[in-house]
Amino acid sequence: MTEANTKFDCLKCGECCRDLIVNESLGLVLFPNEIRYFPSSSIEPCLGKGKKPNHSSFKIWAYQLNEMNCSNLINNSCKIYETRPRVCRQYPFSVKSFSNTRTDVSISPDCTSQQNALATGEFKEGQLSQYFEEEKYAISTARWMIKFQSRNKKKDTPWVFDMKNQKWTVASNLHLLRG
Ligand code: SF4
Numbered sequence: 001m002t003e004a005n006t007k008f009d010c011l012k013c014g015e016c017c018r019d020l021i022v023n024e025s026l027g028l029v030l031f032p033n034e035i036r037y038f039p040s041s042s043i044e045p046c047l048g049k050g051k052k053p054n055h056s057s058f059k060i061w062a063y064q065l066n067e068m069n070c071s072n073l074i075n076n077s078c079k080i081y082e083t084r085p086r087v088c089r090q091y092p093f094s095v096k097s098f099s100n101t102r103t104d105v106s107i108s109p110d111c112t113s114q115q116n117a118l119a120t121g122e123f124k125e126g127q128l129s130q131y132f133e134e135e136k137y138a139i140s141t142a143r144w145m146i147k148f149q150s151r152n153k154k155k156d157t158p159w160v161f162d163m164k165n166q167k168w169t170v171a172s173n174l175h176l177l178r179g
């Protein structure tokens with residue numbers, strides 16, 4: 001891959017800012033410094049680390065948005081575009097796998113631009129000839145997820161909050177940050 005200097009060809013359809021809650025339990029993931037751009041009534045915890053959720057060592061690592069359609073989407077434009085969350089910056093990309101020599105990135109089949117590109121044969125997943133700027137956010141998010149899921153000590157257990165059941169459960173094999 002060459003240097004990330006090309007933006008993905010976004011059609012600005014706004015589809016990726018709608019239907020944000022997956023299986024009624026997981027919303028758009030927000031990092032702590034991003035929740036101020038959303039109504040506080042729409043914010044729920046998402047990822048935490050510690051011995052138990054009610055333990056003094058427990059720390060929230062990320063939040064989630066309890067909105068099906070993002071309230072920052074106005075006329076198909078993001079009203080906080082310059083400060084939009086990291087998971088929005090990486091869409092429609094996510095990292096499938098890492099190794100020392102190779103990073104495999106996937107593109108969401110839900111993205112309208114990607115659907116058009118596939119229909120016209122413009123490009124196919126795994127055959128990208130350029131490095132899109134959005135991919136660098138996908139890679140940095142994936143690195144963050146690896147750090148989150150690492151369990152060096154017992155008290156480092158990673159937890160995920162299920163909005164539907166309003167319960168924390170121990171996280172295993174998480175692959176949840178968009179794309
Ligand atoms: S779904 Fe794809 S084309 Fe539409 S706004 Fe999102 S990134 Fe752009």
Ligand code: SF4
Nearest residue numbers: 017070072073078088
């Ligand atoms: S913050 Fe902006 S880019 Fe992200 S989901 Fe909301 S409207 Fe879309």
